Amino acid sequence: MRKTWIAGLALALPLALAACGGSTPPGTAGAGGATKAAGEAIKIGSLHPLSGSSAADGQQMDNAAKLAVEAINAAGGIKSMGGAKLELLSADSQGKPEVGQSEAQRLIQEGAVSIVGTYQSAVSQNVAAVAERNKVPFVIDVSSADAILAQGYKYSFRLQPSGTVLAEDGAQNLFDVSKAAGKPAKKIAILHEQGPFGTAIKDTFSKKAQSLGMTIGPVASYDAASVSDFTTQMAAVKASGSDVLMVAGYYRDGVLVANAVKTVKPGVNAVWGVANGAFDVPTFPGEVGAAGEGFFDSNYHLDGTNPDTQALMKTYQAKYKDQIRTAAVLSYDAVRVIADSLERSGSADPTKVRDAIAQTNLKSLIASKGPITFGPTGENEGAAPILMQVQSGKVVQTFPKEFAQTAPRYPATPAS
Amino acid sequence: MTEQIPSATAPTVAEGEGHTSSPRLWARVPWTRVAIGVGFFVVAIALAYLRAGNGDVVRQAVLTGILIGGVYGLVAMGLTLIFGVLDIVNFAHGAFLAVALYITVTMVSRLGVNPLVALFVAVPVMFLLGAGVQRFVLAGAMGKPLENQLLITLGLALLIDNVLLMSFGPNPQSVKLPGDTGVQIFGAVATVSRLLAFGVAIVLAALLYVLLQRTRLGTAIRAVAANEAGAQLVGIDTRRIYMATFAIGTACAGAAGVLVAPLVTIEPTTGELFNIIAFVVVVLGGMGNVIGALVGGLIIGLTEQLGALYFPGQSPLLSVFVVFVLVLFLRPQGLFGKAS
Numbered sequence: 056m057r058k059t060w061i062a063g064l065a066l067a068l069p070l071a072l073a074a075c076g077g078s079t080p081p082g083t084a085g086a087g088g089a090t091k092a093a094g095e096a097i098k099i100g101s102l103h104p105l106s107g108s109s110a111a112d113g114q115q116m117d118n119a120a121k122l123a124v125e126a127i128n129a130a131g132g133i134k135s136m137g138g139a140k141l142e143l144l145s146a147d148s149q150g151k152p153e154v155g156q157s158e159a160q161r162l163i164q165e166g167a168v169s170i171v172g173t174y175q176s177a178v179s180q181n182v183a184a185v186a187e188r189n190k191v192p193f194v195i196d197v198s199s200a201d202a203i204l205a206q207g208y209k210y211s212f213r214l215q216p217s218g219t220v221l222a223e224d225g226a227q228n229l230f231d232v233s234k235a236a237g238k239p240a241k242k243i244a245i246l247h248e249q250g251p252f253g254t255a256i257k258d259t260f261s262k263k264a265q266s267l268g269m270t271i272g273p274v275a276s277y278d279a280a281s282v283s284d285f286t287t288q289m290a291a292v293k294a295s296g297s298d299v300l301m302v303a304g305y306y307r308d309g310v311l312v313a314n315a316v317k318t319v320k321p322g323v324n325a326v327w328g329v330a331n332g333a334f335d336v337p338t339f340p341g342e343v344g345a346a347g348e349g350f351f352d353s354n355y356h357l358d359g360t361n362p363d364t365q366a367l368m369k370t371y372q373a374k375y376k377d378q379i380r381t382a383a384v385l386s387y388d389a390v391r392v393i394a395d396s397l398e399r400s401g402s403a404d405p406t407k408v409r410d411a412i413a414q415t416n417l418k419s420l421i422a423s424k425g426p427i428t429f430g431p432t433g434e435n436e437g438a439a440p441i442l443m444q445v446q447s448g449k450v451v452q453t454f455p456k457e458f459a460q461t462a463p464r465y466p467a468t469p470a471s
Numbered sequence: 472m473t474e475q476i477p478s479a480t481a482p483t484v485a486e487g488e489g490h491t492s493s494p495r496l497w498a499r500v501p502w503t504r505v506a507i508g509v510g511f512f513v514v515a516i517a518l519a520y521l522r523a524g525n526g527d528v529v530r531q532a533v534l535t536g537i538l539i540g541g542v543y544g545l546v547a548m549g550l551t552l553i554f555g556v557l558d559i560v561n562f563a564h565g566a567f568l569a570v571a572l573y574i575t576v577t578m579v580s581r582l583g584v585n586p587l588v589a590l591f592v593a594v595p596v597m598f599l600l601g602a603g604v605q606r607f608v609l610a611g612a613m614g615k616p617l618e619n620q621l622l623i624t625l626g627l628a629l630l631i632d633n634v635l636l637m638s639f640g641p642n643p644q645s646v647k648l649p650g651d652t653g654v655q656i657f658g659a660v661a662t663v664s665r666l667l668a669f670g671v672a673i674v675l676a677a678l679l680y681v682l683l684q685r686t687r688l689g690t691a692i693r694a695v696a697a698n699e700a701g702a703q704l705v706g707i708d709t710r711r712i713y714m715a716t717f718a719i720g721t722a723c724a725g726a727a728g729v730l731v732a733p734l735v736t737i738e739p740t741t742g743e744l745f746n747i748i749a750f751v752v753v754v755l756g757g758m759g760n761v762i763g764a765l766v767g768g769l770i771i772g773l774t775e776q777l778g779a780l781y782f783p784g785q786s787p788l789l790s791v792f793v794v795f796v797l798v799l800f801l802r803p804q805g806l807f808g809k810a811s
Contacts, residue, residue: 106633108740110641249786275779278788281744283734284539286660287776290531291523291783306643307736318653318660319531342645342736377642 096142097133097403099124099393100162101386102172102182104150111306112382113174116196117145118375119383120171122367123390133394135401141394148178156181163189168403169396169412171389174382176200176252183211192409194392196385199330200251204432210409212429214385214392214421215355216438218252218330222259224440225329225353229299230267232351232442232454236465238324244272244297246288246312248279248304256303256329272297279308285315293321301327302334309333310343316469317346324466328352335443335450337378344448349467352443352450357384358422359452359460367420384420392417392427422458504806515773519780527658532776534659540772541669542731544765546745547752548672548679549723555759556696556716559609560617562624564749565742566631567721571597571728572737573635576644586646586732587667593725601721605714613713628743635739648733664733671730675723676765682719683761692716696759751795757805767806770794 101120104113124143132138144162148155155178162170163185169192173179179198186193187208195203195213199221204213216224233240243264247253253276261271272295275288285308292300300323302312309331316326326349328334334352357379358364367387371379396411397403417427425437442454444463453463519529550564574596575589608627612619648667653660683689694702695712703709728742735741752771756763771791778790798806 106636108738108743110636110740111643111738114641273783275783276786277779278786281748281788283542283744284535284665286535287528287532287779290528290659291525291780294523294525294528307738307741310643310645310736314662318662338643342643344647 096140097136097397098142098144098162098165098167099390100144100146100159100165100167100170100172101390102146102148102155102158102162102170102178103386104174104178105145105147107150109150109174112197112380113148113150115375115377115380115383116174116386119367119371119379119387120390121145122370122374123387123394127390127394133397135398136403139397139403141390143390148173148175150175150178152177152181155179156185159185159193160189163191167191168405168408169194169393171196171386171393173198176203179203183208186210189405190409191405192393192396192412194389194412196389197382199255201255204434208433212392212412212433212435214388214419214427214435214438216440217434218255219259220438221330221354221440222256223263225256225301225327226260226263226267226269228353228440228442228454229264229301229325229327230269232463232465233299233324236463238298238466240269240299240324242270242272242295242297243299243301243327244292244295244321244323245274245301246285246292246304247274247276247302248308249276250279252330253279253303260301260303260329277304277308279305282308282311285312286319289315289319289321292323293319297321298324299327300325301329302331303329305332306336306339307333309339313339313343313346313350313469317343320469322468324468326350326467326469328354330354330440334445336380337450340445340448340450346469347445348448349464349469350445351453351463351467353440354443355381355385355438355440356422356443356452357381358420358458360422360458361420363418364420381421388420388427422452512773515777519777523780528780529777530657531659532780533773534656534661536773536776537769538661538665538669538772539775540769541672541765542665542727542734542768543745543748543752543771544768545668545672545675545727545730546724547749547756547764547768548676548761549720549727550749551753551756551759551761551764552679552723553717553720554753556692557605557609557613557713558617559620559624559717560750561720562621562746563604563627563631564720564724565744565746566628567597567601567724567742568728568731568745569635569737569739569742570600570631571725572732572735572741573639574725575646575729575732576639576737579646586648586729589729589732590726593729594722597725597728598718598722602714602718604721605717609717610710610713613710632739632743639739641738644737646732646737651733668730668734671726672765672768675726676761679719679723679761688715748791751791755795755798755805757808760805760807763805763807770806 101117103116121143124141128140132140144167146158146162148158155173159170159182171194173182174197176198179195180203183193183203187210193211197215199218201217201219229240245257247257273291331352333339334350335354340347368379392415395417396408400407400411413429415427419427422441423437424439428436430436441452441458443450444453451460452458523529553559553561571593574593575586578584578589579586612623648664651662651664653662691707691712695709699709752764752767756767774790774794775787779787
């Protein structure tokens with residue numbers, strides 16, 4: 056108990072200090088830190104939801120960004136700039152767009168040459184606008200909404216696959232895996248959270264699935280913030296005779312879905328997550344037990360077959376006594392992208408860093424179809440989801456083959 | 472303000488120690504309203520049958536709606552008591568519930584006991600916490616403008632959320648009820664933990680009702696709710712009643728927290744989930760009316776589930792707020808409130 060308190064204090068103090076820093080009058084730090092004194096650390100802003108309902112992911116992401124900075128500094132800093140060290144400025148978005156926006160402004164005023172963040176699409180949308188106005192590059196680790204990069208922004212880049220890619224590949228993976236198993240998916244019931252994320256995934260997924268010859272069964276939406284039970288929706292799925300249940304949602308609701316599946320037994324061949332926030336999270340099988348066995352999730356995911364990723368997983372476990380999540384690995388990658396760009400540009404001028412980021416070609420710690428390269432709109436062209444499944448109480452990579460730790464088990468009728 | 476929101480039970484204050492005989496209790500049941508309610512319910516189910524075209528789905532929706540409604544009512548009971556007597560919009564109610572959740576988690580993981588055992592710890596602890604909060608934090612704001620108390624409870628909620636975040640970390644936790652399997656009821660299924668939460672909600676509502684109607688403390692509480700100055704004149708120490716009421720309300724949040732622990736993913740912000748629905752239930756049932764909170768909870772639970780059948784693909788909250796607006800329009804004082 057005492058230890059957790061001390062750890063909590065240790066975590067809170069730097070945050071409080073960082074918050075105090077915000078009261079320095081603007082202008083003293085210059086807009087962007089182009090005039091950098093020799094020997095001064097190069098600042099990178101990390102903007103994540105450290106409190107609020109997404110704090111579990113947000114704190115992990117901030118921790119991973121810190122680990123990346125430490126690793127780069129330990130390896131000699133930015134060599135093209137005389138071994139200049141990096142310094143991470145952490146900020147809390149609280150998951151609120153307006154807080155994220157003002158915190159991004161603050162980080163830039165304090166001299167951040169680039170910002171990493173922010174997890175929620177709505178927050179990223181605002182931060183992207185701030186970055187564009189101030190001409191400071193913004194590397195998005197997690198945020199799926201297509202709209203963020205649809206504005207023609209020059210200073211925003213995204214590491215994770217966009218919502219469109221996630222949904223289309225999710226349908227394609229379902230088609231491939233079910234066909235290979237000799238039980239092609241026919242009728243898909245859909246359960247999605249009602250926000251922009253779940254609705255966009257549902258729309259794109261349905262279109263793609265229909266073009267692949269599947270039919271869409273009952274579609275139900277829910278409010279992720281207040282939903283407390285899914286047994287009625289599950290009874291409707293059961294009555295419709297659908298053979299696959301697609302679920303697009305977050306962690307807490309994902310747990311409720313698993314419990315409802317266990318209670319009602321809808322008799323589907325598979326529960327198929329698309330960019331689901333629960334089914335591929337390490338804590339999920341432990342929380343729901345046998346109820347989650349066999350659940351699939353087609354999602355971006357850390358590459359457990361990559362030795363560098365494995366090393367990061369070990370380091371994180373040793374330092375923070377917790378399993379690193381995919382979102383945090385993306386934050387780690389985002390800092391690496393910025394460090395690599397600083398190395399190539401040899402300058403801490405945000406505009407030059409932006410040009411260098413646009414030329415990135417870096418191997419990712421996330422499972423992807425190629426190295427990180429950014430297209431004209433700033434999307435990571437190497438990004439692609441892979442297929443995970445809960446097998447024997449563990450989340451494992453199953454498809455496509457080059458990332459598979461074991462073969463997918465299909466059909467995987469849950470709770471049978 | 473207080474004079475305008477007496478509970479439906481307020482008239483019995485005049486009957487002294489509340490020795491209401493059962494025939495009169497029977498006579499006080501608002502039969503027309505009950506008949507209208509049952510009529511609505513039958514029509515709603517018939518419509519759901521037409522829309523869904525499948526009996527299993529409707530039966531499941533009704534069962535789930537009733538069980539969820541019980542939980543909503545359970546959470547709202549403490550809130551409505553505080554609302555009715557102290558005139559405080561207690562935004563910290565969800566946070567208090569979260570404290571009880573973490574008491575349950577800690578007891579189960581450290582001592583390995585059945586989660587229900589945590590009731591015997593959480594309820595007294597939350598009672599004392601509530602008494603302390605009222606005495607040392609809220610007492611100074613009593614009778615001040617509404618926004619003062621509102622801001623204090625909102626701040627309290629933020630404080631509790633973040634202290635929980637600091638001491639327990641952000642990772643989601645869970646509690647399992649041993650032997651928590653599905654039970655078949657009329658072709659629908661429900662888990663043991665949900666049935667249990669529902670059953671205890673009913674028992675708790677009955678206990679609170681008896682406490683308010685048949686004890687000296689309850690009579691005093693109702694007297695303060697009906698007329699604060701009048702209560703002082705007859706020698707009731709209103710400050711103590713405020714403290715006791717807030718403590719009882721918080722203890723209800725404690726009981727609710729223990730009972731919903733097996734049903735939810737436990738995070739520092741979990742309590743907030745119930746806040747909005749609980750306020751809707753309180754207003755719907757009539758402020759300060761414990762039985763109203765329970766019935767209001769059932770109505771909201773059923774509306775949410777059946778509404779999802781009427782409008783598939785739409786937010787279930789749509790129908791909840793349609794019903795809410797309708798009730799506010801037709802009966803601004805709530806279903807069980809007395810017209811002022």
